[in-house]
């Protein structure tokens with residue numbers, strides 16, 4: 001069956017890079033902290049020529065480094081969780097879009113074959129490619145798309161696409177929208 | 193997911209599910225590289241060996257803290273050390289169960305704890321060898337070497353287990369440890 005693969009690989013890539021950079025900073029900071037702490041502990045237990053002040057300074061530096069590292073870790077966790085939420089939101093939105101499309105197809109009474117073709121049209125494929133993918137003749141696809149346009153009561157490909165664009169743009173703003181004259185959903189439908 | 197029509201089925205998520213955050217991945221490969229260097233390349237009595245040892249200690253401690261405050265798949269609560277669960281998992285494997293775990297599976301979890309513990313023993317005994325108090329104490333050096341031998345045995349099991357599981361479930365685990373994504377079928381059995 002034909003899939004609907006709209007996952008945009010670029011989406012969230014900026015956040016992913018940010019997360020990677022943050023993780024790198026955390027690792028570098030943690031390594032610095034370890035060497036500082038190791039130095040402090042060795043100086044303190046083994047006794048060294050360093051002055052008290054030197055030791056105190058190193059101790060403070062080590063503590064500050066640890067706190068900084070922990071802070072970055074909490075931030076990284078936040079960023080990571082937010083990235084997961086955005087992903088889930090996108091999936092949900094995509095799922096709803098399928099429902100909308102599916103509902104349209106059902107209301108037009110498309111046959112299973114016509115649904116496949118209609119989906120490929122929405123994906124932007126031309127008749128040749130659709131015929132290739134479905135392993136049918138180009139003439140068959142042409143007949144099927146004509147049937148789809150007739151059932152959907154549109155002139156062609158562009159209008160079919162615009163139906164779904166309207167659905168996306170109209171959203172929930174419907175009747176509470178003060179700009180009554182700008183209602184593409186209603187306008188376009190009455191125009192056909 | 194709300195795919196009612198057959199037309200929408202078979203939709204695959206090309207990049208899979210994001211499971212390992214960058215910190216987990218950097219720490220893992222950082223440790224692996226360090227173990228390789230200290231185990232076979234550099235001079236065991238040298239300064240470099242000592243420095244890398246400290247770095248490993250830092251990485252392991254960082255990972256252990258992350259196990260408490262990190263994201264869900266990195267947290268210990270996602271893969272608690274539970275030998276009973278590991279046995280159950282082993283039986284499930286033999287039955288042909290291919291449930292995919294987003295974090296470590298119970299067997300892999302035991303191995304992870306074993307590896308961290310062994311690394312800590314190696315690091316601590318290594319540091320002790322350099323102190324005045326334990327200088328020349330044979331048991332410290334012997335423990336350091338015994339723990340290293342155990343690490344090598346564990347690593348064979350670790351890498352072998354990873355590839356076995358990869359072959360068994362079709363989830364490319366090594367790639368997941370590099371990219372962060374597990375190629376998982378969202379509709380299949382998941383844990």
Ligand code: HEM
Pocket residue numbers: 216220223224225227228255295296297300303304305307308347350351354365366367368369
């Ligand atoms: C010195 C070498 C290595 C050490 C000490 C080591 C240690 C570990 C540890 C502690 C974990 C748990 C990771 C975590 O939860 O943060 C882990 C996971 C993992 N390691 Fe290694 N590792 C080593 C080498 C390798 C190598 C060479 C490979 C690849 C062939 C590998 C592949 C993996 C994978 C795929 C996981 C995730 C397993 C899962 O999905 O449950 N490791 N390793």
